[in-house]
Each structure stands twice: as structure tokens, then as C-alpha cells.
Amino acid sequence: MNERERDEPLSFGKPDEVARMLGEVQDVDPPADLVGTVMARISSGAAARARRVEPVQFSGGKVMAKKVLWSVMGAAAAVLIVLKIAGYPPKSEGTEGTIGAAQRYQAQQISDADVKLTDAELQAFLQSDAFRKLIADKAVREALANKDVQKALSDPAIRAALASDDVRKALSDEQVRHALADERVRRALADEQIRKALANDEARKLISGDAVKKALSSEDARKAIANEQARFLLANDQVRFLLANDASHRVLTSDVMAQALAARSFADMLASPALIGMLSAPGAADMLASPALIGMLSAPGFAQALAAPGFSAAMAAADAAAGARTN
């Protein structure tokens, strides 16, 4: 470097020059042990949390362990639910005639299944760390309280399909859910050849534009299409029917659907009757988009817990407890 260079101020005065110069600044490598240190801190923190029972300070000055409080609230909710189902407390004499019918109805609800809320497997699941994380998400809580969602997620085919990011993403889309609720769409997508053709980018491109209208009405126009997969789709009666409908046309030619179709378990999921209930359940979209669900799909005990008769009541109790904590 000569003397002049060292004396000259660098001309960084203009904003665009500043931007250019900032772009020339190189990244600095992070410390080599950063990943290891973070993971070690996380591990030691997790171990410490497992040993420690965090106290919760109440305004009155009493201290109660968080886990104990949670257990007590859960147990209290379970007892209240069982008592409610059993019709306790009994009504005073003289009122039987007015609410007899209601009492009979309630009595019919009592079964061994109802008291399975204390089933060891369900209890173990409810007390697991994974469940605690799960119920932190209100949308998941609400959706899981729905019987149709429970039934759907109890189906291994649906759980396997939902393990795919692309399938969850597709099912989070309202238009896709609406389309899949249509039996004709499901029937068409159950056909492997149709799925394969729809997953073909060029074929989708050819049938996604306005040109498809001409191809739908003219056999000659269909035959003139060079792409074999597109020709196959347009030669299929049920596909042509769906493509003629704007909504199903949009969904069948969408990228999000094409990506979902590539998941191996997608077709198996379509064959499950339980799917329909889940697609229309309130909160399903939020649940499908929730990261909390992903891990739960393969969590031990999740399917058994869903099938347990007391699961809905437990979810409702958890919801109430969460509401009480936030109030």
C-alpha cells in the first residue's frame, strides 16, 4: 500500500456504496465448539429440570409444586367428570318427575368405558412430557377433543400419511380439505395412474391453463397434446368431470397437491373412512399445521390414548385447567 492510499479517506459516503461494501464483508466462522456447548447446556438443563420440581408461588404465600398442582387439577377434573356422568349429587325428593328423563339418559351413559379415565396407559400418557407439550397448543387441544379427529388419528394409515410434511401442508389447505371431502375426488386420487399423472409437472402445466377447457370438450384437442400423462388424464372420464369444476380443477393441479401425492402413504390415507370426519373437524387445519402434532404421531401411547374412552374428557379437563392457569 502506498502513502497516498493510506492517507485517502475511503469513499463510503453514499448509501448504495455502503450496501455494496457491507456485501463485501465476510462472515466470521462461529466457534468450533458452539454446537457441542449448546447441546451440553440443553442436556444439563433438561436433567436439572427433571430433578427439580418448580414451585409456584400463590398470592396467599403458599407454595405448591407445579407438577403436584397439575396432578391435583387433573385428578379433580377426572373426579368431577365421573361424578357428573354418574349424576351426583342426587336430586332432592319431589323433583324426580320433572327431570326423570334426563336422569335416565345420564344413567345410560355409565359404563366401564367411562371409568377407564384412570387406565394406567392413559394416565402415563397424560403425565408424559410429550403430552404436556402437546396440550400447550390450544388448537391441537381443541381438535383432539373431537371424536372424528381421534378416530382419524387412531388409524395407522392416516398417521403414516401425516408423518409427511407435504401431506400435512396439503391438508392444512382449506381448498384441499374441501376437495378431499368429495368422494369423487378421493376415488380419482385412489387410482395410482391418476396420482402418477397428476404428479407429473408437465402434465399438470398442460391441464392447469385455460387450454384445458378446449381439451375437455374436444377429443381431437386431447389427442393433439404431446404429453402422454396429460393425454391420459384428459381421457379419463372421472378426471375430466373433476377438471370441469373450477374448485376441484384448481386443487388437482395445485403444487401443494402434487407434493402430497408423492407421499407413499397418501393413497392409504384416502382409503380410510375416518379421514372425512377429520377433514371437516373444527380446528383440524390448525392442528395439522402445528409442530406439536408431528412428534405425537409416532409417540408411544398416543394411539392407545386416543382410543381410550376417557380421552375426550381428559382433553376437556386439560383445556379447563389451561384456561384456569391463564386467568
Place this chain on the structure above:
Amino acid sequence: MYTPNESDETLVGRCLAGDQAAFEGIVVRYQRGLFNVALRLLGSYEDARDCTQTAFVKAYEHLDTFDASQRFVSWIYRILRNECLNALRARRPSEPVSLEWAAAGIPSDSLMAFERNRAVQSALLGLTADYREVIVLRHFTELSYDDIAVTLGIPVKTVKSRLYSARQRLGEVLAEWRVER
């Protein structure tokens, strides 16, 4: 275990289900970006290292509060930014900051490049925190204007106007800079 093509959402979901190892995928993915942002915001290698580590640990501990409707990248940068602001508040005004790390990756015979790097960092540290953070997030990360807006909790419009003013101010500071003899 994790694979590089697993999405942030998948890794977060696995962590939430108790699979701690999945978080390593997140740390590996974001360590470079977070560390460099911390370094530019704080100017100190040691402080940047500490804040980056703490940001990751806090992210893990509060993973269940992550709103899935937001992008994970904005969320984790927001945690880091808060951590850096805390570190800046706790720093004594007279505390000297060594910029020797600015020579990292620069050939030893390229004095000019080193000095320029050091000048940029000095100029960044001369900006107010709100100007500095918007410059750093825009020029030292891949974040979009939308992501920066979420990270800083301000409207996109404000991000753009603040960025313009910050660049002008940075230009003024750098224009005064001369290579030291």
C-alpha cells in the same frame, strides 16, 4: 439424529415430542447466521458466542411457545436480538471492545481489507441500536423484509425507512474514516 433436508417445523415437532437430538439440526442450521448477527450487533467475539449459545438454549426451553403460524427463523432471530440487547444494556460504557476478530478469514498481507472490515464494524457500533440491528439483519442474514419486520416487531414500511436512514448514517460515519497509519 436429523437430516439436513428436514424442515424447521419437523425438527421443532420432534423436539416437542421429546427428541432432544433433533435440536442439534436447528443449532447446526442457524449457528453461523445467529453468531454473525450477534457479532455485528455486539462487536465482541466472546459476547457474541455467549449470546448465541444462550439464544439457542432459550429457544429450546421455550419451544412450546413457538407460534407455528410464524416462521421459525424470525422467532429464533428475535430471541437472539433480545439477548444481544440485554448484553448491550449490561455492558459498561467504558468497556473496550476488541475488534481483532475482524481479521478472521482475511489473508495476512491484505491490510486494507482488514482495516476496511474493522472500519465497518466500528461504524456499525457507532450507530444507535435500532439502526444497527436493521442493517445487520438485512445485510448479514438471508431474512426478507417481512422476516425482519417480524423479528423486530415493527411494520415492513418502518423496516424500509429505518434501513434507508441507517445506511445514510453509516455512510456518513464511514466517510470520516481513514486508514490508520
